[in-house]
Amino acid sequence: MSSPPFGPTAREIEAEGERLFRALLPVDCEAGRPWTWDACQAMAPLTLEINALKRERNAVILAHSYVEPEIIYGVADFKGDSYQLSLQARDAAAKIIVFAGVVFMAETAKILSPEATVVVPDRRSGCSLAEAMDGAELDRLRALHPDAAVVCYINSTAEVKARADVCVTSGNVFQIVQALPQRRILFVPDRLMADNLRAQLRRWGSEKEIISADGTCLVHDTFTVAQMEDARARFPGLKVVTHPECPADVAAAADFVGSTGAMMSYVRNTPAPHFLMLTECGLVSRLQVEAPDKRFIGGCRLCPHMKRNSLEKIRDALRAPRPDQIITLDEEVRRRAARSLERMFALAAAN
Ligand code: 13P
Ligand code: SF4
Numbered sequence: 001m002s003s004p005p006f007g008p009t010a011r012e013i014e015a016e017g018e019r020l021f022r023a024l025l026p027v028d029c030e031a032g033r034p035w036t037w038d039a040c041q042a043m044a045p046l047t048l049e050i051n052a053l054k055r056e057r058n059a060v061i062l063a064h065s066y067v068e069p070e071i072i073y074g075v076a077d078f079k080g081d082s083y084q085l086s087l088q089a090r091d092a093a094a095k096i097i098v099f100a101g102v103v104f105m106a107e108t109a110k111i112l113s114p115e116a117t118v119v120v121p122d123r124r125s126g127c128s129l130a131e132a133m134d135g136a137e138l139d140r141l142r143a144l145h146p147d148a149a150v151v152c153y154i155n156s157t158a159e160v161k162a163r164a165d166v167c168v169t170s171g172n173v174f175q176i177v178q179a180l181p182q183r184r185i186l187f188v189p190d191r192l193m194a195d196n197l198r199a200q201l202r203r204w205g206s207e208k209e210i211i212s213a214d215g216t217c218l219v220h221d222t223f224t225v226a227q228m229e230d231a232r233a234r235f236p237g238l239k240v241v242t243h244p245e246c247p248a249d250v251a252a253a254a255d256f257v258g259s260t261g262a263m264m265s266y267v268r269n270t271p272a273p274h275f276l277m278l279t280e281c282g283l284v285s286r287l288q289v290e291a292p293d294k295r296f297i298g299g300c301r302l303c304p305h306m307k308r309n310s311l312e313k314i315r316d317a318l319r320a321p322r323p324d325q326i327i328t329l330d331e332e333v334r335r336r337a338a339r340s341l342e343r344m345f346a347l348a349a350a351n
Pocket of ligand 2 (some may be wrong): 102126127128129130155185217218219221245280303304307
């Protein structure tokens with residue numbers, strides 16, 4: 001095997017290919033298993049180049065659990081859910097943050113780390129929730145409900161965060177809303193998470209009124225109770241694990257509802273013969289690698305936006321980011337959005 005001039009040696013490439021192959025060996029979701037020995041060897045020069053560029057440029061790669069496993073196990077410095085990654089972004093000392101996730105997550109990193117250059121591998125990696133509401137629409141809703149506290153899910157644009165009183169993630173939404181002094185809450189942009197929030201507050205005996213907007217996640221909105229019942233009939237002892245972006249009837253019939261980070265902890269700590277993960281397939285891939293004794297029965301779906309991330313695009317963003325890969329924000333919007341994120345950090349720590 002020949003090596004490129006001044007690049008890694010053939011031996012280094014083979015060792016990197018073997019590292020990738022071993023890391024990715026357990027991944028076997030519905031889409032098949034493209035991480036063969038040859039595919040990992042072919043990928044190795046790219047992961048070596050990305051890891052060298054990170055050191056050269058003082059860059060860090062944050063990866064959401066839904067992106068492709070070769071990003072998670074090949075080049076990411078931190079992997080996790082939106083809350084864990086926003087803490088990493090806030091505390092990052094690097095000059096460059098590459099966010100392998102979707103644009104609202106990279107915007108959140110820029111809000112929290114304004115001195116860093118924040119880059120997103122593919123500008124088209126949107127989110128059906130964030131795209132469901134702009135600042136003008138939130139102004140309109142707020143005017144209709146002037147006495148309500150405005151709570152925005154982190155899956156929202158910087159403009160929406162800037163207009164909210166507090167931001168929340170899937171991991172802290174129930175506790176933070178419960179802790180707010182206001183009885184009326186305008187929750188945006190996720191209608192299904194609002195339904196789940198209403199149901200949870202009712203279980204806690206809370207009198208709060210939740211007014212919602214109309215966004216939904218294009219992945220989690222598709223799961224059904226019929227799918228769960230069919231799976232339970234075929235796999236006795238099955239545990240069904242869902243995200244609060246799912247419809248309320250699905251969440252109510254599941255064994256566990258939580259953020260992607262909490263879903264992973266639940267699976268790790270729960271003895272069961274099989275699990276049905278009603279979420280994006282990247283989370284199942286992570287669990288196959290990190291909890292290899294657990295069995296999953298499929299049923300997950302792909303998020304097209306998360307899957308726009310690739311090693312090639314990350315390499316290009318690190319070599320010389322194009323203007324469309326660099327996150328820029330109006331400073332006043334950034335400052336106001338930072339306030340609603342900082343309130344979230346404070347309330348999450350206190351509750
Ligand atoms: P988590 O914060 O739970 O990872 O959720 C992010 C997301 O986009 C789920 O669809
Ligand atoms: Fe947005 Fe849904 Fe994709 Fe998460 S899975 S990034 S909520 S579209």
